[in-house]
Amino acid sequence: MVSAVNLTTYLFEVILSHLVLTSAVLLVALTAISWYIRDSHKVGGFSQKHVFITGCDSGFGNLVARQLDGKGFHVIAACLTEKGAADLSALASPRLKTLLLNVTDSESIRRAVEFVSREVGERGLWGLVNNAGRSTPIGPTEWMDVNDFTKVLDVNLMGVIEVTLQTLPLLKKAQGRVVNVASILGRLSLTGGGYCLSKYGVEAFSDSLRRNMVHFGIKVSIIEPGFFKTAVTQRDLIEADLRRLWARLPQEVKASYGHTYIDNYVKAQNFSLGILCSPDLSKVTWCMEHALTACFPRTRYSAGWDAKLFWIPLSYLPSFFQDFVTNLLLPSPKDERM
Numbered sequence: 001m002v003s004a005v006n007l008t009t010y011l012f013e014v015i016l017s018h019l020v021l022t023s024a025v026l027l028v029a030l031t032a033i034s035w036y037i038r039d040s041h042k043v044g045g046f047s048q049k050h051v052f053i054t055g056c057d058s059g060f061g062n063l064v065a066r067q068l069d070g071k072g073f074h075v076i077a078a079c080l081t082e083k084g085a086a087d088l089s090a091l092a093s094p095r096l097k098t099l100l101l102n103v104t105d106s107e108s109i110r111r112a113v114e115f116v117s118r119e120v121g122e123r124g125l126w127g128l129v130n131n132a133g134r135s136t137p138i139g140p141t142e143w144m145d146v147n148d149f150t151k152v153l154d155v156n157l158m159g160v161i162e163v164t165l166q167t168l169p170l171l172k173k174a175q176g177r178v179v180n181v182a183s184i185l186g187r188l189s190l191t192g193g194g195y196c197l198s199k200y201g202v203e204a205f206s207d208s209l210r211r212n213m214v215h216f217g218i219k220v221s222i223i224e225p226g227f228f229k230t231a232v233t234q235r236d237l238i239e240a241d242l243r244r245l246w247a248r249l250p251q252e253v254k255a256s257y258g259h260t261y262i263d264n265y266v267k268a269q270n271f272s273l274g275i276l277c278s279p280d281l282s283k284v285t286w287c288m289e290h291a292l293t294a295c296f297p298r299t300r301y302s303a304g305w306d307a308k309l310f311w312i313p314l315s316y317l318p319s320f321f322q323d324f325v326t327n328l329l330l331p332s333p334k335d336e337r338m
């Protein structure tokens with residue numbers, strides 16, 4: 001038999017648990033809404049702002065240059081080749097300026113920054129987008145020599161550092177922003193060569209830069225794209241370079257991998273890149289634009305479903321699990337030595 005006291009206690013408990021649940025849901029909803037409002041808040045005066053972007057010949061750099069040009073920014077687009085610069089100019093408004101820049105050449109950087117300095121004048125530089133990068137040589141570590149590492153590190157890491165250091169005075173003047181293109185390969189070292197190292201380096205450089213420069217009003221954002229169809233993931237270029245590395249290996253080393261290894265490796269890599277690479281580069285340029293136009297830019301942006309749902313979560317899991325997944329993606333050597 002239920003007494004009146006028991007019933008009251010029971011009802012009280014039901015109401016209380018409902019209240020707790022409702023408040024929790026409300027709290028989560030309110031946090032999400034206020035985060036969304038804060039995240040959507042934009043700065044104004046794009047037509048008074050200059051943005052300097054490296055690596056605009058193709059890919060993310062090329063697209064974001066045109067995108068920001070369309071929004072009214074004064075874009076200074078650095079290209080490696082004359083053709084890249086001419087093709088971009090033809091597609092953009094007369095406001096967009098191009099220049100030639102080789103980020104591994106200090107003299108070329110000095111000239112470019114001088115040009116940027118003249119363009120921005122007393123306003124200073126609102127945005128620097130360090131986008132230029134290369135992927136090859138990329139592949140099994142044992143196939144590389146030290147020059148293969150430096151070739152990539154010079155562009156992807158030292159280039160980012162030197163361009164940033166040279167433009168910091170201009171950024172300080174405008175209390176501007178630095179947007180560095182890292183990668184999910186800056187969180188997971190899925191392959192050998194300089195690429196993953198360089199992107200880990202970009203992550204570390206950006207973290208220290210952000211912590212050091214926050215005192216001067218400079219904000220630093222890191223973009224971590226998953227796999228996208230750009231020159232960096234171009235299958236024929238990567239394959240040709242891998243075959244170059246393989247061809248120069250001593251017979252003894254080739255035998256330790258097995259004579260079919262190179263073909264299996266290329267096939268597996270082609271297959272993964274074919275499945276993974278998204279053609280929608282605007283997912284990445286959306287992040288770049290947000291980092292340059294939001295009042296509260298995010299510290300890290302992941303771009304692409306593979307990054308958000310797979311690579312970034314995987315990067316938080318224990319190493320043994322990461323090793324297991326990584327080894328599923330590429331073939332194992334079959335030693336043919338006697």
Ligand SMILES: *[C@@H]1O[C@H](CO)[C@@H](O)[C@H](O)[C@H]1NC(C)=O
Pocket residue numbers: 080102103104105
């Ligand atoms: C970039 O500069 C480096 C160092 O001066 C040079 O070795 C390299 O050939 C240059 N690359 C291009 C594409 O001009």
Ligand SMILES: *[C@@H]1O[C@H](CO)[C@@H](O)[C@H](O)[C@H]1NC(C)=O
Pocket residue numbers: 235236239263266267270
């Ligand atoms: C890999 O992909 C490239 C580009 O799509 C193609 O040219 C090449 O034949 C493929 N190689 C293999 C071994 O599947």
